[in-house]
Amino acid sequence: MPMTKVMEGNEAAAYGVKLSRVEVIAAYPITPQTELISTLASMIARGELKAEYIKVEGEHTALAATAAASAAGARAFTASAAQGIVYMEESIWMPPGMRLPVVMCIVNRAIAPLGGLRPDHNDSLLQRDTGWIQIYCENGQEVLDTIIQAYRIGEDKRVYLPVAPCYEGYVVSATATPVEIPDQEEVDDFLPPYKHEMYSLYPENPRSPPRLMRSIAEARYEVQQAMERAKKVIEEVDREYGERFGRYYDGMVEQYRCEDAEAVMVTMGSITGTARDVVDELRAEGKKIGLVKLRVFRPFPTEEIQEIGKRVRAIGFVDRNTSYGAVAGCGIGCIETARALYPLDEHPLLLNYFVGLGGSDVTIPQLRHIAKRILKAAETGKPVKDVEWVELEKLEE
Amino acid sequence: MSLVEKFEEHYKEKLVRPGNGCCPGCGGSLAWRMLLEALGKNTVLYGGAPCAGCAMRVIKLPRFGFHFSFVGDGASGIAAAFKVKGREDITVFSSAGDGGVGDISFGKVSACAERNDNFIQCCIDNEAYMNTGIQKSGLTPYGAWTTTTPTGKKSKKKMIPMILAQHRIPYLATLSIAYPQDLMKKVRKAKEIRGFRYLHLVMPCPTGWRFPASKTVEVARLAVQTWIWPLYEVEKGILRLTMKPKQRPVEDYLRLQGRFRHLTEDEIAEIQRSVDEEKERLLERDGKNIWL
Ligand SMILES: Cc1ncc(C[n+]2csc(CCOP(=O)(O)OP(=O)(O)O)c2C)c(N)n1
Ligand code: SF4
Numbered sequence: 001m002p003m004t005k006v007m008e009g010n011e012a013a014a015y016g017v018k019l020s021r022v023e024v025i026a027a028y029p030i031t032p033q034t035e036l037i038s039t040l041a042s043m044i045a046r047g048e049l050k051a052e053y054i055k056v057e058g059e060h061t062a063l064a065a066t067a068a069a070s071a072a073g074a075r076a077f078t079a080s081a082a083q084g085i086v087y088m089e090e091s092i093w094m095p096p097g098m099r100l101p102v103v104m105c106i107v108n109r110a111i112a113p114l115g116g117l118r119p120d121h122n123d124s125l126l127q128r129d130t131g132w133i134q135i136y137c138e139n140g141q142e143v144l145d146t147i148i149q150a151y152r153i154g155e156d157k158r159v160y161l162p163v164a165p166c167y168e169g170y171v172v173s174a175t176a177t178p179v180e181i182p183d184q185e186e187v188d189d190f191l192p193p194y195k196h197e198m199y200s201l202y203p204e205n206p207r208s209p210p211r212l213m214r215s216i217a218e219a220r221y222e223v224q225q226a227m228e229r230a231k232k233v234i235e236e237v238d239r240e241y242g243e244r245f246g247r248y249y250d251g252m253v254e255q256y257r258c259e260d261a262e263a264v265m266v267t268m269g270s271i272t273g274t275a276r277d278v279v280d281e282l283r284a285e286g287k288k289i290g291l292v293k294l295r296v297f298r299p300f301p302t303e304e305i306q307e308i309g310k311r312v313r314a315i316g317f318v319d320r321n322t323s324y325g326a327v328a329g330c331g332i333g334c335i336e337t338a339r340a341l342y343p344l345d346e347h348p349l350l351l352n353y354f355v356g357l358g359g360s361d362v363t364i365p366q367l368r369h370i371a372k373r374i375l376k377a378a379e380t381g382k383p384v385k386d387v388e389w390v391e392l393e394k395l396e397e
Numbered sequence: 398m399s400l401v402e403k404f405e406e407h408y409k410e411k412l413v414r415p416g417n418g419c420c421p422g423c424g425g426s427l428a429w430r431m432l433l434e435a436l437g438k439n440t441v442l443y444g445g446a447p448c449a450g451c452a453m454r455v456i457k458l459p460r461f462g463f464h465f466s467f468v469g470d471g472a473s474g475i476a477a478a479f480k481v482k483g484r485e486d487i488t489v490f491s492s493a494g495d496g497g498v499g500d501i502s503f504g505k506v507s508a509c510a511e512r513n514d515n516f517i518q519c520c521i522d523n524e525a526y527m528n529t530g531i532q533k534s535g536l537t538p539y540g541a542w543t544t545t546t547p548t549g550k551k552s553k554k555k556m557i558p559m560i561l562a563q564h565r566i567p568y569l570a571t572l573s574i575a576y577p578q579d580l581m582k583k584v585r586k587a588k589e590i591r592g593f594r595y596l597h598l599v600m601p602c603p604t605g606w607r608f609p610a611s612k613t614v615e616v617a618r619l620a621v622q623t624w625i626w627p628l629y630e631v632e633k634g635i636l637r638l639t640m641k642p643k644q645r646p647v648e649d650y651l652r653l654q655g656r657f658r659h660l661t662e663d664e665i666a667e668i669q670r671s672v673d674e675e676k677e678r679l680l681e682r683d684g685k686n687i688w689l
Binding site for chain 1: 482
């Protein structure tokens with residue numbers, strides 16, 4: 001029987017790792033990821049998780065050891081945040097190009113110097129070009145479920161790519177919520193043991209990808225194609241997970257009260273929870289607003305965004321990141337959305353809102369302000385401002 | 398049997414295929430033949446060297462690696478995977494150049510040693526960054542010309558084996574391709590020990606050291622005979638010199654190589670003095686525990 005327990009996001013992540021029967025872990029501590037790896041260490045010490053845990057001396061090694069273990073036939077896991085993610089940058093490029101389906105939790109934290117211990121999305125979004133699948137989670141339950149799904153997705157031979165379940169430090173990692181822990185047997189049934197068709201490092205039967213036989217462009221195109229195929233696999237895996245465990249996250253994007261919406265707000269991660277309340281409140285006032293939760297950022301849900309774009313008058317992207325000097329001063333999510341919408345015959349207005357930078361709280365008044373501005377743009381056909389740094393604005397009541 | 402057939406017969410048995418992409422006279426191919434002979438078939442290789450694996454592409458064993466700056470780390474992962482899979486019978490052999498082991502990844506190697514991860518780390522030391530065209534490394538010896546030390550290196554060679562000895566690893570040894578019996582005996586011994594084992598092989602590079610391709614073995618032998626590259630092992634802390642050759646003057650070694658051509662008599666005398674001192678220190682500690 002599945003069991004429900006109140007736990008923090010990091011503990012939920014540890015359960016996800018344990019239920020996935022991870023065999024090798026290599027990790028280096030960084031706030032706010034530390035409770036995740038110390039929980040794993042205790043699980044191993046108590047004999048509940050049969051894994052080798054390499055206590056490495058830095059993140060560059062953490063991911064390298066994880067990836068090598070994956071090539072050697074073990075299901076492998078690591079986790080990091082902020083400085084740790086940028087410190088491991090060189091390693092981050094290895095698993096996608098080598099087609100190694102490792103899983104790494106990115107417990108989002110703002111990068112120094114203009115950040116503290118609290119979260120924004122720059123650490124994970126910075127890795128958007130590297131070939132990692134990125135799934136943003138809203139709460140502990142989704143973190144647990146997504147880790148199990150991540151192995152199923154990455155290890156699918158149509159994909160063979162690494163997957164990063166991303167969740168915000170503190171807001172998700174250290175917030176206690178009720179989390180249902182699925183049965184081990186049912187997870188075993190859903191997630192078969194790891195086997196990689198391209199690799200074997202056993203001397204009696206060696207196998208490695210025929211890398212030097214192909215052109216580099218071709219190998220890169222294969223990664224790109226794998227990303228495209230992953231869209232279908234993510235949807236399939238999430239649907240099957242929903243059927244078995246009763247929780248379906250709508251695959252690539254969740255649409256909340258979007259059916260007849262004229263204006264939609266797009267969010268990622270924990271902000272979504274607060275935004276749902278704001279949408280409910282405005283809906284009660286008769287406002288035609290909807291919410292789009294971008295669950296998967298890589299591969300980018302182009303088709304879903306286009307489909308929404310055809311129906312609404314204004315889209316506001318809520319970006320918890322900066323991309324200094326980017327086109328029109330926009331954030332990363334807005335830029336991607338703009339290209340998705342570009343081929344449409346008629347565009348909705350596209351607005352951009354920066355919130356929660358460096359980990360500042362994202363509040364209900366801020367999100368209400370954003371929703372109202374998007375509604376106003378949908379109504380008048382003219383935005384008050386294209387791009388807003390919401391914390392620096394005078395908020396609409 | 399024709400010559401070609403004999404050739405093919407020979408390579409059927411070996412763990413390498415004929416030919417490689419190294420410069421003529423590179424010590425790398427000799428080094429790998431000896432290492433593989435001692436390691437045997439049940440081995441997986443991690444990493445590279447020398448010169449981005451010029452001598453390694455013809456090896457028949459399974460091989461995995463990332464890049465120059467990833468020394469040891471992947472081997473830790475592979476060893477951990479083999480442990481959970483119950484395959485600790487396989488020898489994990491990790492190799493890298495002096496730049497990898499001693500400079501950019503030194504922290505990684507040190508950490509593998511401290512964790513006592515179960516694999517052999519080998520440094521194939523050609524005393525400079527050769528892959529990028531002969532730049533100085535921390536293991537380039539005093540006085541040597543490289544493209545980034547055009548007037549000769551002013552600081553001394555980092556003594557990686559002795560630094561790793563202080564990590565209290567179960568076994569380490571220095572190797573030379575001029576002494577194949579000694580080399581293979583040490584590799585075989587390392588193979589039988591569990592935990593982190595370190596091998597350091599100084600390998601002459603005719604291109605970077607500026608000597609004729611036919612003199613590779615002679616240069617390697619002179620390094621040992623002059624006591625510039627002494628051969629020893631440290632097992633559970635006990636130092637043992639495995640060769641105590643009658644000492645030849647350092648000049649015999651230095652004068653063979655263009656990289657030392659500019660050295661003055663005084664500088665050579667200085668090198669001689671420091672080699673003599675180090676020899677004395679080693680002889681004093683021979684047979685004793687050197688863990689501090
Ligand atoms: C992070 C990084 N910095 C620099 C380089 C360029 N580079 C490639 S090989 C090399 C030096 C290799 O020297 P060593 O480890 O001694 O091996 P050798 O080529 O001499 O066998 C350098 C600096 C690189 N590949 N990666
Ligand atoms: S440069 Fe030196 S180490 Fe590299 S292949 Fe040539 S001889 Fe060998």
